[in-house]
Amino acid sequence: MTRWLAEYAWLPDHAEPTPDVLIEAEAGRVTAVTPLVGGGAAPAGVEVLGDAVRLPGLTLPGLANAHSHAFHRALRGRTHGGRGDFWSWRDVMYDVAARLDPDSYLALARAAYAEMALAGITCVGEFHYLHHGPEGRPYADPNAMSAALVEAAAHAGIRLTLLDTAYLTASVDGAELVGTQRRFGDGDALRWVERVDAFRPENDHARLGAAIHSVRAVPAEQLATVAGWADRNGVPLHVHLSEQPAENDACRAVHGCTPTRLLADHGVLGPHTTAVHATHPTSADVALLGDSRTGVCLCPTTERDLADGIGPARRMAEAGSPLSLGSDSHAVVDLFEEARAVELDERLRTRRRGHFSPAELFTAATVAGHAALGWGDAGRLSVGDRADLVTVRLDSARTAGVPPVGAFFAATAADVTHVVVDGRTVVADGRHRTVDVPTELRHAIQDVTA
Structure with missing residues (x-):
């Protein structure tokens, strides 16, 4: 058994943190959570x-980082030399993607995931579409790139959650x-399946x-095949949705409806589906997402980095869509920044x-993100859940004098x-225990950008 005595701990269904909490775990699961009397004195029997x-x-x-493209970490600081938009950024991203193989992907993802661990991320959803070799030729193991990501997360x-991505058309x-x-x-x-x-x-x-x-990358008549595979296997399904106005315009031109409507008509939406970004939905789209209890993963630092825009986060939450967070392109790896940006961007918008x-x-950064990735037993400090x-x-220069409840408006990944994952200490005193992250x-990054 392992025990931790937290000066403050944020417990489930609490509006703010609780002082002096004893947390116990065994075999990677929380076995007891005991708030102590003020000053650290134990109540009777503890x-x-x-x-x-x-x-x-x-x-x-x-x-929980619900949306990641690990190889995008190599782009940080390299796409800001001039004007442009998402589409010009995408060309630079393709240049990096062209250089990766299973070995270099493992090295880059291992380092990127270890950076996430340093930031307090204990689970990541990897939106993985870099499947094959140059010119689209499969590797001897068609899932070699997937295996590299699984190994990278283990090392970190x-x-x-490996979100294997169907990407079929341009x-x-x-x-x-x-x-x-x-x-x-x-x-x-079918070949994806x-x-x-x-x-x-x-x-x-x-x-x-x-x-x-x-909707750009999977033909309408094949959407149900991918969604059906996820449903049969009881796994989460994610989809980039209305990230750009151009995507909406193209969908209307070809299908006569918005991307959200198209997904709804082909059985993609639902409580096990997460729409990533949803930056430019119509009011009808918001209702479709909420009524189906489709989750929405917001990635504010990427959405502002790529000049995507600001989505209607409050309206989507009120409509019934659980909100989660992702670092997406890893322009920033900091779930505290993503969380407060949800509020601050909404202030800019309104x-x-x-x-x-x-x-x-707090909920978006923890339990909702884990649920979106299929880990319903994580994201809470409660008995029976994973000991994360x-x-x-x-007491840092950023947080000194800040009440604990204000952490998501003051703290950073630094x-x-x-950090403890499944009862094992991964980060101690701000240092990763096995990876020299910098x-x-x-x-x-040098290997794939030089």
Whole structure:
């Protein structure tokens, strides 16, 4: 058994953190959560042993990064030299994608996932479409790139939901994949199913999910094939949705409806589906997402980096869509920044304050994100759930004098000091226990950008 004594801990269904909490775990699961009387004195029947690990600051359940493209980490700081938009950024992204192979992908993803661990992320959803070799030729193992990601997450010490992504066409009108895009494609949805069915992660830390890249990348008549595979296997399904106005316009031109309506008509929406971005939905789209209880993953730091726009987060939440968070292109890896940006961007959009409470932002960063990735037993400090703990300093230059409830408006990833995943310490005193993160990032990025 392992015990931790948290100065403050944010417990389920609490509007703010609780002081002096003893957390116990065994075999990777929380076995007891005991708020102590003020000053650290134990109530009757509870013994605080001397071997309990003291956690000064605020302890949270593990943070969930519900949307990642690991290889995009190599683009940070390299796409800001001039004007442009999402589409010009995408060309630079393709240049990096063209250079990766299973070995270099493993090195880059290992370093990127270890950076996430340093930021308090205990689970990541990898939206994975870089499947094949140059010119689209499959590797001897058609899932070699998938296996590299599973291994990378194991090395970094975090859990992974591999969202294997169907990416079949270049545009809504069905244009063929060309250039680097050929590495993404399986030909059609049935061949995508055949490849995905042949891969099963062998590690307990990884699970398989599915993704539709977008309505640009999967023909309408094949959407149900991908969604049906996810439903039969009981796994989460994710999809990029209305990230750009151009996507909406193209969908209307070809199909006479919005992307959300098209997905609804083909059985894609539902409580096990997460729409990523949903930056430009119509009012009718918001209602379709909410009525079907389709989740929405917001990625504010990427959405602003790519000049995508600001989505109607509050309206989508009120309509019934659970909100989660992702770092997407990894322009920033900081779930605290993603969380507060949900509120702050809404202020910019509406010119009013006070849209999301700290508890709502906490939920989006923790339990909602884990649920979106198929880990319903994570994201809470409660008995029976996974023993994931993230401790944040309350005495740094950023957090000194800040009440614990204000952490999501003050802290950054740099304030994370201690990270436990499934009961195992991955980060201690702000350092990853097995990965030299800056060095490995530098080398891995040099290998694919030099």
